[in-house]
Amino acid sequence: MPSGHRTPPATNGPTREDPMPLDSSSPPVLRESSSRHVPTRVRSKWSRKNPYRATVVANTVLSGPGSDKEVRHIVLSLGDSGIEYQPGDGINVWPVNDPDVVARIIDRLGVAPDTPVADRRTTRALCEALTHGYEVCTAPEDLLRLIACRTGNPELNSLVADDVARDARDAWLAGKDVLDLLEVDRSVVIAPEELIAQLRPLVHRQYSVSSSPLVHGSTVHLTMATVRHDGADRRRGGTCSTFVADRRPAGTEVDVFVSANRAFRLPPDDIKAIMIGPGTGIAPFRAFLHERAARRASGGNWLFFGDRHREHDHIYADEIEGFVADGLLSRVDLAFSRDQEHKIYVQDRMREQGAALYAWLSEGAHIYVCGDATRMAPDVDTALLDIIAEHGGLSTTAAHGVVDELRRTKRYVRDVY
Secondary structure (H helix, E strand, O other): OOOOOOOOOOOOEEEEEOOOOOOOOOOOOOOOOOOOOOOOOOOOOOOEEEOOOEEEEEEEEEOOOOOOOOEEEEEEOOOOOOOOOOOOOOEEOOOOOOOHHHHHHHHHOOOOOEEEEEEOEEEEHHHHHHHHOOOOOOHHHHHHHHHHHHHHOOOHHOOOOOOOOOOHHHHHHHOOOOOHHOOOOOOOOOHHHHHHHHHEEOOEEEEEEOOOOOHOOOOOEEEEOOOOOOOHHHHHHHHOHHHHHHHOOOOOEEEEEEOOOOOOOOOOOOOOEEEEEEHHHHHHHHHHHHHHHOOOOOOOEEOOOOOOHHHHHHOOOOHHHHHOOOOOOOOEEEEOOOOOOOOOOOOHHHHHHHHHHHHHHHHEEEEEEOOOOHHHHHHHHHHHHHHHHHHOOHHHHHHHHHHHHHOOOOOEEEEEE
16 A cells, blocks of 8 residues: 556466466466456545545444444545545544643643744644644653653663663553653653654554445545553553544544555456455445445455454444345355354454355455454465465465465455554
8 A cells, every 4th residue: 555467477287386276177366357447536635734624424333332342433524625535545534632641741841831842843832732743642762761861760771771672662662651751750850842852743543444435425434443541540542543532523523634545446346355354454345345336346245354242343233234135245254253262263264265265266356354464464364375275286385476476466455554
């Protein structure tokens, strides 16, 4: 978020190393897809530097009351902005820092909220700078180093030592914010501009679009997990997710702009699509399915979705059931990991349906993955590799070649984070 499309080189016939099914009467997994028309998009005047102020139309909780997650469905009105988007794109939200955290930081510094502070760009009130200009919900390494130097704290000095691995510092900083570092030693005096110099600029957060402009008109939808966790003395939250969840009800406004993701696009209407998106990774696939329904696309659709508990975490369940009833979703495989003693994930469902999944790929299907980049995406990648090797009768080396070619020809694409 891509390279040209080419036919695999000719061979003298399939061998154990060839990226071809053993059944030569079947179409190869690497069959070319038919071309499709990609609509030309008019360049928008709305951007990172000039975001559009969108009105929140809806802000509702999708997850059930018994869930240990808080997943929200957000609907934003694009009004007469002229903003265009496609399924697969990202919507960027500019957050505003929690006023309570900002007030606590200012109180810790012992200065007035309107104390002027200057950075490389401008001079403004400290409260304004901390609210709109800098990240305060995460703890930066530069501030850790300053606090360690000022306090002489043995633990902090050991963390910033040159021979200490970054992983150790990151682990210690995880879950902490700017106020946590300032509270290490309240006797240490830090000037406002000195603090500002250690902070990172506040940046927008990007979320996968979960709507189709063909269906949802001049609105754009987001599927957002609210990040919250308890510290020793107070509750902490994600900068953008709590901003939207707690302080942007229907009728309020939020600054947004769209980022095109040309590498994550639907296939031609007559081509099958396999979509793997547990948790909030379902977001772009909700958009895909609404779009394909509106386009009356003939290509089959197969969804792999999962989370912890079906009763509480099966978001968009009614819509998914409706897509099945309408014939839009050819197949659905669900994996709710905590509903049985042995945890089951989407990659396990893929393996269970390996023969059918390989058959879809042999018929030219495109495969899409969205969600967690740390564990889910690598596990799905491994499952796909094993399925191609087993059901294609290929060696591991040849299966790797098939997966690489699927990636190169944009038939296997991921949007992971």
